[in-house]
Amino acid sequence: MGRGLVIAVPYVWLLLFFLIPFAIVLKISFSEAAIAIPPYTALVDWAEETYLTIRLNFGSYLFLLTDSLYAVAYLNSLKIAFVSTVLCLLLGYPMAYGIAKAPQAWRGPLLMLIILPFWTSFLIRVYAWIGILKQEGLLNNFLLWLGVIDAPLQILYTDTSIYIGIVYSYLPFMILPLYATLEKLDDTLLEAAADLGAKPFTAFLSVTLPLSVPGIVAGSLLVFIPAVGEFVIPSLLGGPNTLMIGAVLWNEFFANRDWPVASAVAIALLLFLVVPIMLFQYYQGKQQEAARQ
Amino acid sequence: MRRSSFVLTMMAFGYAFLYVPIILLIIYSFNESRLVTVWGGWSTKWYAGLLNNQQMLAAAWLSLRIAALSATFSVVLGTLAGMAMARFGRFRGRTLFGGMITAPLVMPEVITGLSLLLLFVSLEQFIGWPEGRGMTTITIAHITFTMAFVAVIVQSRLISLDESIEEAAMDLGARPAKIFFVITLPIISPAIVSGWLLAFTLSLDDLVIASFVSGPASTTLPMVIFSSVRLGVTPEINALATIIVALVTTGIIVAGVFMARQERIRKLDEQMAASSSA
Numbered sequence: 189m190g191r192g193l194v195i196a197v198p199y200v201w202l203l204l205f206f207l208i209p210f211a212i213v214l215k216i217s218f219s220e221a222a223i224a225i226p227p228y229t230a231l232v233d234w235a236e237e238t239y240l241t242i243r244l245n246f247g248s249y250l251f252l253l254t255d256s257l258y259a260v261a262y263l264n265s266l267k268i269a270f271v272s273t274v275l276c277l278l279l280g281y282p283m284a285y286g287i288a289k290a291p292q293a294w295r296g297p298l299l300m301l302i303i304l305p306f307w308t309s310f311l312i313r314v315y316a317w318i319g320i321l322k323q324e325g326l327l328n329n330f331l332l333w334l335g336v337i338d339a340p341l342q343i344l345y346t347d348t349s350i351y352i353g354i355v356y357s358y359l360p361f362m363i364l365p366l367y368a369t370l371e372k373l374d375d376t377l378l379e380a381a382a383d384l385g386a387k388p389f390t391a392f393l394s395v396t397l398p399l400s401v402p403g404i405v406a407g408s409l410l411v412f413i414p415a416v417g418e419f420v421i422p423s424l425l426g427g428p429n430t431l432m433i434g435a436v437l438w439n440e441f442f443a444n445r446d447w448p449v450a451s452a453v454a455i456a457l458l459l460f461l462v463v464p465i466m467l468f469q470y471y472q473g474k475q476q477e478a479a480r481q
Numbered sequence: 482m483r484r485s486s487f488v489l490t491m492m493a494f495g496y497a498f499l500y501v502p503i504i505l506l507i508i509y510s511f512n513e514s515r516l517v518t519v520w521g522g523w524s525t526k527w528y529a530g531l532l533n534n535q536q537m538l539a540a541a542w543l544s545l546r547i548a549a550l551s552a553t554f555s556v557v558l559g560t561l562a563g564m565a566m567a568r569f570g571r572f573r574g575r576t577l578f579g580g581m582i583t584a585p586l587v588m589p590e591v592i593t594g595l596s597l598l599l600l601f602v603s604l605e606q607f608i609g610w611p612e613g614r615g616m617t618t619i620t621i622a623h624i625t626f627t628m629a630f631v632a633v634i635v636q637s638r639l640i641s642l643d644e645s646i647e648e649a650a651m652d653l654g655a656r657p658a659k660i661f662f663v664i665t666l667p668i669i670s671p672a673i674v675s676g677w678l679l680a681f682t683l684s685l686d687d688l689v690i691a692s693f694v695s696g697p698a699s700t701t702l703p704m705v706i707f708s709s710v711r712l713g714v715t716p717e718i719n720a721l722a723t724i725i726v727a728l729v730t731t732g733i734i735v736a737g738v739f740m741a742r743q744e745r746i747r748k749l750d751e752q753m754a755a756s757s758s759a
Contacts, residue, residue: 308729309685311706312706316505
């Protein structure tokens, strides 16, 4: 009896507040916008109390296809998320590797330093970059002082500043799973490779790198999936020309108050993310099983 | 050797990248000048300004209450979920359950926020609850997305845990509830503490989901910060950031010392138990 209750309480909560909401989003994406409260028409009608009529309105989806704005925003989001993920990996892998290879006593503090920024406000940390990146900001002043550039660069309000913002905010999500796999790595394998005459770099490529693939995949998906729908970073650091789908959904909902189109944008975004999310769950399960052994 | 100097360079760059913006914020929070880039001498006037900003104080108080409530509920639900996943093996609907626990970890916030708002609107239409949106709806939303983090932390702690102590207690005739409260709970308490802290921080920090499910009378701290950043930079934000950094750093150091001591005591207990049984 106790066992059933342990499962049932969180199960019911998640069904009610996680799964059913998606069904409602799906439902509303098929209804029509209306000037009413709430601003959409009913999907199911009991006509004359005997006929059940269901009207599916694909208008919102057709609208997504006809207006190129949405396609541009989806593709742009995927591009920005992909580039940011690669940059996170390029910076995060050596860092995770360095922490995993550091003396035992150092690992805890080094890891703590990765997590610490994560405990302070994300919004304020993104805001800090405005002061650094803007035209008369600290980075431009520094580069001018060094003599690397002659005139201030426009960095803020471009894609570059979005990349900086995303890599900065999501780097811990890349490093932690990478560290978890690299730390468990058996050093004797590398010794064996060295005995067989492999140079350190060859040993890294043929032993360490393949064995850390689960960490690479988990970290990349932890960065990529939320970055696709990111709203705060592009709206603070991005320019008027950078269109990301998270901001489009936000505007559709808050500015245009078109709930059916906002729902259709959300459903389309979820469809883009189904495969990455399932991959994430697969690798998450694998990591848990590996931990069990 | 070349690779190791490459790794060291990347680590130095990475840590600098993470910390330089925060350090600059702290330095400039003491800047007399309103301009972020012009140094006008040391001053604490932005801290004084912060104390007089009623809107920000009210929002901070609301955010703190929501964070404390949702962290507490999410620890209870997340611990149950982590127990179910780590200890119960196969049960009906486990795949769906596992999926629903891990999906919120990666789900884009705009989708979670929109879907929860539409749920609350539909619920209000059909059963008249919740009436309008505010602290209750924000808290429910935060419980839902933070319990995933708690569940993962508790689950991994339980997996790495030796089950034989629990089995021994069972052999001695202890009931499952007693085993949980006397044995399992104390051992996983570090995981529960860090889960609570994580849920608290995530809730305190959330802008997107709270914006969707809040009503006109409920403005959280991130919403105030976001709108003031968009309207124009105010150095008061630097002061606020510095206070948050100071509080968090102190909290983490205290928690770290406390947990290290707990761990030492636990290890000592286990050693004594092992030597007395031998």
